[in-house]
Amino acid sequence: MAEQFPSDTTLNALSGTADGEQAVPYIPVGLSPYHTDFYKMLYRLLDVARRAGDLRVYKDDSGALKFGVRPGRWLDGDTPVNYPGAGAQDLTDNAVNDVYLTAAGVLTVATGGFPTPSQTPHIPLATIATGTQSAAGVAGQYGHADITDYRSRAFITVSR
16 A cells, blocks of 8 residues: 655645755755755755664675664663664574664674563564575575564553
């Protein structure tokens, strides 16, 4: 099911304006050269999205079975925790790798599922299916589509 866009008339009317909430500029139609305005738009989009990228798991280019985690921060109760990020992290081949951070900020990779939160407080980041468990089903490999983001589990929880 696809999400519908506003009409072409409505979208074209945005030419030369800016979003009211986030101040992302809409490049004027026919602007030449357009690249400076494009860079302004891109700069603002990246600024708006910056926190959304915290702790994002990505496919690292240092090896076929490597991943990385972008820097980020969170609160452990009243204590702020800053995670510096990590790259070139190893994955287990032919498995679903569960990637999470402990409350103390230790990056952990397991293959038996995420721990029970009441026993091991953690922030679930992602699962990464590799090798025969991946979409391609080829040992020693995985693709971007094999990363499933689970960060929202840490953002949306039920208070008891």
